[in-house]
Amino acid sequence: MTRRSKPSLLFVLIASGTVLGIAGTDLVLPAVPSLPGQLGGSIELAQLVLAAYAFGTLVGLLAFGELGARFDPCKLLIWSLALFGLASLASAESPSIEWLIALRFAQGAFGSGPAVFAPGFIHGLYPHDKAAAAMGRLGSVESLAPALAPIAGAWLLEFGGWEISFVLLAALSALISAAVFWQRASFPPPSQTVQDHHNYLTILKNLEFLSYASSQALSLGALLVFVFGLPAVLTGPLDKGIEDFVILQVCGIAMFILAANSSAWLAKRFGTLRTIRAGTAIMPCAFLAILAYTLTGASSLYVLVPLWAILNFGFGIRGPIGFHRAISAARGDHSRAAAIVIAAILGVAALGTTAVAPYISVGLWPLAITGAVISGFALLSLVPLRDFD
Incomplete structure (x- = not known):
């Protein structure tokens, strides 16, 4: 076999x-x-x-x-x-x-x-x-x-x-x-391209990896900060039930799955980096749209669900190919590269959640601002890169 x-x-x-x-x-x-x-x-x-x-x-x-x-x-x-x-x-x-x-x-x-x-x-x-x-x-x-x-x-x-x-x-x-x-x-054999002198610092000196990894961690971290705070906001200042959170999650996950399974085709058609940049750009735009809507004082799911779906669509088309490109940029050091990216995602989510926690009782806008800022930095992380597709 x-x-x-x-x-x-x-x-x-x-x-x-x-x-x-x-x-x-x-x-x-x-x-x-x-x-x-x-x-x-x-x-x-x-x-x-x-x-x-x-x-x-x-x-x-x-x-x-x-x-x-x-x-x-x-x-x-x-x-x-x-x-x-x-x-x-x-x-x-x-x-x-x-x-x-x-x-x-x-x-x-x-x-x-x-x-x-x-x-x-x-x-x-x-x-x-x-x-x-x-x-x-x-x-x-x-x-x-x-x-x-x-x-x-x-x-x-x-x-x-x-x-x-x-x-x-x-x-x-x-x-x-x-x-x-x-x-x-x-199972595939261990990679033979990792040199004995390689370590975590070696990978972190790789600017291509650093750009892709930072963008991946910041974009997913922004999404997680919003998700972690959403139940408390919905059941608190917005006076909704936990079932509303379930509705948002189901719609968001469905849109993510649809986009994630289309990302490779989009990358092949339009170029990998161009697709990653497009998906990343959608995220701060969606966060700002949520911010603008919540500042009006309204909180209807008929508006929040489509905006949340667009946000998840943005991450869906950039997430899988962005992670793959970051791992590829590590030039065979897959284990260390994956560990760095996932640890960075957890770190961004933890720091963002901690930063927004004192303002969670005032409504949805602190989460939207935090998400927009973090995902904006995710887009900026891609500026130094060139696409060779």
Whole structure:
């Protein structure tokens, strides 16, 4: 069995691994408010269950990025999934909330491996002209996890208590790691183009990579800052229900999936950098349109949904090919490059969310301004680049 004979199967395994890491937060989310009653502690302490996973993910990204440049990524993927499963199982047996917080840090660190290795695997599985389309499909699958996992988590919580989500993550990670082990010979071999003297600083000195990576992190970071603050704004100053947030999310994700699966075709027709710039330019324009509308004092979903869809369309046509171009610019150092981009996305989202938090109670306009500024810098990051398509 050669790796060329089953790219679709390998893609499913790669996508499943990355979705598992995303589900590590979203599947457990509905159980967090009930944790103090089950394990002791306060609701404020329970929030650290989420924060610990995020911090662990950041540490894991950088660690796996370095390891992936030195060792076989397929073997590391197997270890990452297996250790994630063990950490998940141990979390289900936590005797206190303090233990759960510590184990969540480990769970986040181990669960970050698939996201680091996925771009390199896709780059090796598909020709250059098809790799960007595969990244679009991967982004489409990943975008469904934040929408569907909390719903599944709420059902699991009612069915079997807070532990059942962790048990399910452990079982799924065991299945996926076993499948990867079974198919290990079919995975693309490690890149031979990374030099021994390369490190994170070497990549950060690459101006082409820095431009694409900055634009990717800033554009997705802007979107995440808006999403993270949207539920509080809708249910607070706008006096709407959480169902309105669900409507916005469903419409936004649907538009993202449509655009993401069209991005490779658009890049082939109009040029990669031109498509990335066009999609990036749509985002600050959409944020400014939302700002202008909210300043009128209105908040109808009949207007917000189309504007939100346009915003997601902009990121959808630039996201997959932008990520792919950033990884390609690293000249074979896929693991470190992916780790830097994903860590930067988390950093932008965290800093932006922190900056806008004090103003979240006044309405939607602080989120719109923040999104417009961040996505504007994403567009400026592309100025030094030239398109050679």
